[in-house]
Amino acid sequence: MPEGHALHRLARRQQQQFGGQRVRVSSPQGRFGPEAALLDGKRFTAAQAWGKHLLYTFDDGDPATGNAMVHIHLGIYGAFTEETLPMPDPVGQIRMRMVGDDLGVDLRGPNACELYTPPDLEALVRRLGPDPLRADADPSLAAAAIARSRRAIGSLLMDQKVIAGVGNIYRAEVLFRAGIDPLRPGTTVTPEEFAAIWADLVALMEVGAQRGRIHVVRPDDDHGAPAYASNRPRTYVYRRAGEPCRLCGTPIAWQELEGRNLFWCPSCQS
Structure with a gap:
């Protein structure tokens, strides 16, 4: 999708x-x-x-x-x-x-x-949460929904009632870039952490909208192992289960979370 x-x-x-x-x-x-x-x-x-x-x-x-x-x-x-x-x-x-x-x-x-x-x-x-690419988005609505939920932040970011438009790639990658364990309950995410996640979503999704391609790896890290498939973006963790983290070398972890594949680095996101 x-x-x-x-x-x-x-x-x-x-x-x-x-x-x-x-x-x-x-x-x-x-x-x-x-x-x-x-x-x-x-x-x-x-x-x-x-x-x-x-x-x-x-x-x-x-x-x-x-x-x-x-x-x-x-x-x-x-x-x-x-x-x-x-x-x-x-x-x-x-x-x-x-x-x-x-x-x-x-x-x-x-x-x-x-x-x-x-x-x-x-x-x-x-029934939709704020959309990071809309000028009329109110991120405080998403912040409040996350702050009162004990569901994993990795699940909440994929919930269209919380934030509209985020899919599996952006979910995995913004949490890696923020250094946040995707299994942490929403109630433990601080306002500062949410603000960083939201700002990153706004920036990364706008790049995707302009270029027609997802681009999530910072320039200094844009090297090493190729993308997970031809004509796909190079990622930090998405679709890289078992491969070494681009930053620390720890094998990327995988599990199913609420029916979707979840990827993260156990070291960088501890």
């Missing part, structure tokens, strides 16, 4: 590609057919991300019909593909096709692609 930086990058790109244009919307697969018909011909006014959720706003300038919103959650298998015009004939299960002045995008395999109302958006925002 894409981490939050990827959704913000996608929202920024689609805002540049379609913002202000009247777009053609269809659903070759048919599952989004009636909704696409309502959107077809409207002006694409905004794309934004909230954590791992993508939201579009459309407006046709008619007060009688008003604005329309679409909520997309890519999940594990969802993805967009871009094509210059003219678009080729649809191939495969395309949930939504959106065509602007110069190019079009096809959406396949999302967990959700649905019309949203203002109450729907309010409900979504209420």
Whole structure:
């Protein structure tokens, strides 16, 4: 599943590609057919991300019909593909096709692609924690949630109700960079430690949103063992179980925590 930086990058790109244009919307697969018909011909006014959720706003300038919103959650298998015009004939299960002045995008395999109302958006925002990449984020909400929980900080950082958009890579890497044991209860994380974690998330996720690649290893440490797979980021601990820590040489530890793989250095994060 894409981490939050990827959704913000996608929202920024689609805002540049379609913002202000009247777009053609269809659903070759048919599952989004009636909704696409309502959107077809409207002006694409905004794309934004909230954590791992993508939201579009459309407006046709008619007060009688008003604005329309679409909520997309890519999940594990969802993805967009871009094509210059003219678009080729649809191939495969395309949930939504959106065509602007110069190019079009096809959406396949999302967990959700649905019309949203203002109450729907309010409900979504209420159940999400602050997003490090949003200017309106209030980190004090996440700090308070962590301070009153005895769950492991490694679990809390992955809980979208606590912080929106953080995935397994950022979870593992910011805790390593902060020198914090991922199994420590949230109640033991000091305000200063949380402030450092939040600041690091803001900085690292913005780099990811701008570059389209996760980059978490500091320049002085960016050497030695290669990334865990081709075309993947070099990491301190993520997917490096049993390999020597880049800083101290201790074998990287692994265990499952609440159904997700957890990686850390027992020495640097003691």
